[in-house]
Amino acid sequence: MVDIALPATFTRTVEGTWGPDGRRWLAGLPRIAEQVLLRWDLQAEEPFPLSMNWVTRVRRADGTTAVLKLGVPEAGHLADEAAALEFFAGRGAVAVLARDDARGALLLEEARPGVPLRSLVPERDETATAAIIEVVRRLHRPAPAGVPLPELSRRVASFDDHLRRFPGAGPVSRDLVERARHLFAELCATATERVVLHGDLHHDNVLTSDREPWLTIDPHGVVGDPGYEIGALLYNPDPLSADETVLELLPARVEQLADGLGMPIERVIAWGFVQAVLSEVWIFEGDAPMNMRSLRVAQRLLPLLP
Template sequence: MIVPPPVLVRNALGAWGADGRRWLDDLPRTAAAVARDWDLRVGEPFALSYHWVAEATTSDGTSAVLKLGPTQPGHLAHEAAALGIFGGRGAVRLLAHDAERGALLLERATPGTLARDLVPHRDEEATAAVVEVIRRLHQKPPADCALPDLAETEGASFAGHLDRFPGDDPLPRRLVERAAGLLAELSADGEQVVLHGDLHHDNVLRAEREPWLAIDPHGYVGDPGYDTGALLYNPEPGDRGEEKLTLLPARIEQLADGLGMPRERVEAWGFVVSVLSEVWTTEDGGAPDGGPLAVASHLLPRLT
């Protein structure tokens, strides 16, 4: 019997309201039906946040991951679409998708240790792993690509925040305005590729089929530099003071060199995505995290 932990209940209700409540209530039945129809043996869940994710084994003994979430259009549909486009190149393979039940069956990365585990003492190695994943993931969107446009989607996030909060609480207005402007500028003069959309050290796992594989894509079409942004505030190597910022210069240089991207562009995207992370937090009714805001404030003087 599935009993959703408090963190999953809290996040599902906060993100999806009544739809989240219905999904939680139906979760045991949905999981049982999907397991039956896909002939899965379902094991223990992983650490849960917004979706129910558990170990699974297929009828032929293949190790897999079962992921369940609400069925309204959005994250899981985009994740499935992105993984389908990636086709196992740099990311786990999508083995099955049931849109009506909000179910994904995914390749399991083994041994599955996180790039995060290399931080901070082997940070260069961790960043190199993510750089290689980015190189493999990014490709031109197919003609029938249904993924959302990055500039349009997250431009709306910035605009909604500015409409909702006319002053400097909860975030300094000038930072949000600058990030919104940079998002538009950077998106207008760059190439368009299929993006992971949430690529950082917690979403890159050690694997056997490829040395490292990405999981949990958000899925966008946009400028390649966007996928470097979250790497500058994730994971937190120390506290939220100066220690957190000590790895920034080396990461920025390594990302720029490894991806053939101007350092200034990596810094600009780092600023945009750091501010955007705090905007997302306030959308959910929370207070700013502080970590991404510290990175954005640190990068601000470097922007041209």
């Protein structure tokens, strides 16, 4: 069996997110890892920091390195990630080298040297935003019929679930959630295009690469309006930080995104507000800490909505 050390925070996250499926997966993880390493002729090297999946650098039979991700198969999130990356086909994103959906396994190109875009913030924030704009241009293409990815519009259910869970005064202002829910549905209904989205594009998911200047990792993989893509950028990096620097950068980021992507500034503001509130809503689906910066971003953007 592969010797795997699992931090307590990681096991709590997996169990809290996927319940019995997560507990079963954790119990079988050493066996699954051993099977996948053997099947793909890999040698495990140092693991990466863990959040929702077990992730490690591996060495392949030809001596090159790659990244192995193992996740709860029943969740399907790695299958969505793989489908999105296969659609991107290496344009602005790491390539898929192998996948095993039944085992929840994904072998990926390693972006080297792999310095995250956050290294440019705040001193070179304009350069960082320009890098994301260029990545978006490379990623976004019309979604073909039958692409095996969920529709962005389905995420309206997160707003509805939150409003049902907190019928009175909730942890987030009900008026704020209702406004975001209405605007989310309106933006999806008036989508300018229907493209395959990364779905979680921010400064820690864009890395330096020797193949392209920047490559994205860890897509959620959804299909919908391209404006959704810019939301996570506005409250990152370090969304748990109390530092106000990112809030001070907000007006410049919004203007640069509108200009760089040819998007009406009103739509950039609207998507930024919607995704900031959605991020807050997701916090209360799990055990994440309160006082995320996303709430402060939503409050800053609220007066600017049309």
